Each structure stands twice: as C-alpha cells, then as structure tokens.
Amino acid sequence: DAGITQSPRHKVTETGTPVTLRCHQTENHRYMYWYRQDPGHGLRLIHYSYGVKDTDKGEVSDGYSVSRSKTEDFLLTLESATSSQTSVYFCAISPDNNEQFFGPGTRLTVL
Amino acid sequence: AQTVTQSQPEMSVQEAETVTLSCTYDTSESNYYLFWYKQPPSRQMILVIRQEAYKQQNATENRFSVNFQKAAKSFSLKISDSQLGDTAMYFCAFMKPKFTSGTYKYIFGTGTRLKVLA
Numbered sequence: 097d098a099g100i101t102q103s104p105r106h107k108v109t110e111t112g113t114p115v116t117l118r119c120h121q122t123e124n125h126r127y128m129y130w131y132r133q134d135p136g137h138g139l140r141l142i143h144y145s146y147g148v149k150d151t152d153k154g155e156v157s158d159g160y161s162v163s164r165s166k167t168e169d170f171l172l173t174l175e176s177a178t179s180s181q182t183s184v185y186f187c188a189i190s191p192d193n194n195e196q197f198f199g200p201g202t203r204l205t206v207l
Numbered sequence: 208a209q210t211v212t213q214s215q216p217e218m219s220v221q222e223a224e225t226v227t228l229s230c231t232y233d234t235s236e237s238n239y240y241l242f243w244y245k246q247p248p249s250r251q252m253i254l255v256i257r258q259e260a261y262k263q264q265n266a267t268e269n270r271f272s273v274n275f276q277k278a279a280k281s282f283s284l285k286i287s288d289s290q291l292g293d294t295a296m297y298f299c300a301f302m303k304p305k306f307t308s309g310t311y312k313y314i315f316g317t318g319t320r321l322k323v324l325a
Contacts, residue, residue, distance in 0.1 A: 129313075138211075138298055138315035139252075186252060194240070194302075196313065198252035 099123050102187050102199040110207050115174040117202050119187030121167075125197075127190040128170040129154075130162060132183040133201075139186060145170055177206045209234045211301050213316035220289045221324050227274075228284045228319045230299030236260075239303045241275070241282045246318075247295040255297070258282065289323045296320050 099122030109115050119128060127146055131139040131154075141154030143162040151162050159181060161173045174181055184203050188196040210233045220226035232241070243255040258266045258275050265273050270290075274283045286293055299316040 136317055138317045139300075139313070140315070141313060144312075184250065188252075195242075195254065195257065197254075198244075201250045201252075 100187060100189050100197060100199040102185075102202050104202060105200065106203050108205045108207065109177055111178055112176050115177050115204065115206075117172045117185055117187075117204070119170040119172070119189075119199060121170075121189045123189060123191070123197075124167060125189040125191045126167075127192075127196075128164065129188040129190070129196065130160075130170065130172045131186045131188065132156065132181075133186060134183050142172065142185075177204075179206050182206045209236070209301055209303070209314050211299055211314050211316040213297075213299055213319050215319045216317075217320045217322070219322045219324055220286075222289055222291060224289055225285060225287045226289055226321065228286075228297050228299075228321065230282045230284070230316055232280050232282065232299075232301045232314075234280070234301065234303075236303050239301060241273075242300040242302065243271070243273070243282075243284045244298045244300060244315075245293075245295045246298065247292075252298075256284065286321075291323050291325060294321060294323045 101120050103118045129144045130142040133139050140156045145151045145164045163171045184201050186201050187199040190196045212231045239260045241258045245253045245255050256268045256271050270287045272285045296318045298318045301314045
C-alpha cells in the first residue's frame with residue numbers, strides 16, 4: 097500500500113468554525129489531490145497540487161483552500177465550515193499525474 | 208466536458224457466479240485512461256483494473272476483466288467466480304493524461320453497489 101495517511105479520520109464541528117484536514121505521504125510523489133465523496137456524486141475533485149506551493153482548483157473548490165509547503169503534506173482548509181461540507185474527504189497521491197493512490201478518508205460532520 | 212455514467216446503482220450476484228458492471232463515458236479526447244476502483248465497507252479506495260485507450264486489448268487482472276469498446280465509449284467490468292470479499296461499491300473513472308486550464312483530470316461515476324450473496 098502507498099504510504100498515505102489522513103488526519104483526523106473523523107471530525108464533528110459546528111457551522112462557522114475553521115477546519116483543517118491533513119494528508120501526509122511518505123512516497124515522495126509529486127502530485128496530490130483532495131476529493132469529496134457524497135451519495136449520488138461519486139468522488140469530486142476539490143483541489144490538486146503538482147508540486148510544492150503549486151496548487152490549482154478542481155471541480156468543487158468553492159469554500160475550500162489548500163496549501164502545500166512540503167512535498168509530503170497537503171492541507172485542506174474549510175475557512176468557515178457549512179453543513180453542505182459534511183462529507184467524506186479523500187486524499188490521493190500520484191507519482192506521474194497518472195494512476196492515483198487513495199488515503200483512508202476523513203469523515204467530516206458539520207452541525 | 209467529460210462525463211462518466213454508471214447506470215446500475217445496485218447489483219447482486221451469487222457467490223461463484225459472474226457479474227458485469229456497466230460504465231459509459233463521453234469524451235472528445237482520443238488519448239485517455241479508464242479505471243475501475245473498488246471501495247469496500249472500510250472506505251479504502253482500491254484500484255481494480257486500468258485500461259489505456261490506445262490499447263485494443265482488454266485489460267485483465269485475475270478474476271477481473273474489462274470489455275472496452277472505444278467507439279461505443281463503453282467500459283464494463285466483469286467479475287468472474289464472485290467472492291464474498293468482492294462486496295463493495297465499484298467506481299468507474301475516466302482520466303486524461305494532462306491537465307488543461309480550467310479542467311480536471313479524474314472524473315468518477317456515481318458508483319455501483321455490488322453485493323455478493325452466499
């Protein structure tokens with residue numbers, strides 16, 4: 097299995113609070129991605145990174161920001177969480193912008 | 208824009224039988240990749256099989272094989288000798304090799320929940 101972890105694995109928070117999810121890899125892969133998974137939608141790309149400090153928006157980026165200051169860490173931040181951001185969040189990594197390897201997921205509940 | 212459609216929300220199959228999950232996609236690209244991912248109750252996303260669009264030969268991985276029909280834009284997954292451990296959600300995914308401005312690379316279908324019955 098690819099060395100990829102996500103923290104926290106579960107989080108419950110209140111509307112309006114900031115939340116940061118962390119993705120950590122030990123594979124030294126260049127590409128990292130954040131997805132959200134919701135019933136009836138499959139996985140949808142939020143943001144991705146193609147190198148340290150190089151990030152871009154995906155399909156559903158509104159309300160989210162990301163940062164990548166080191167190769168191994170990719171942070172996803174919800175500046176002010178809303179109930180519509182209740183979801184399961186997956187991080188993925190890729191060595192060559194091709195096949196992706198997924199982390200275990202983070203279940204976020206916004207009350 | 209590319210789309211991926213999985214028209215079977217749920218399916219079931221008897222253990223040891225064969226089942227086929229369907230996936231269709233829409234694209235104007237000629238060079239792309241297709242994937243099937245498995246998501247068991249543990250939620251881990253596991254790559255099952257991949258197919259390069261330029262290859263005419265259908266990909267096979269042990270009990271898993273695909274029927275790739277490029278002209279029809281169809282990419283079905285066949286699971287032979289189904290096992291209880293195959294019970295999972297299965298996602299079809301489309302990917303093109305390079306990012307272009309304002310687009311994204313991986314597009315997933317909405318999934319098919321497969322239950323293998325003892």
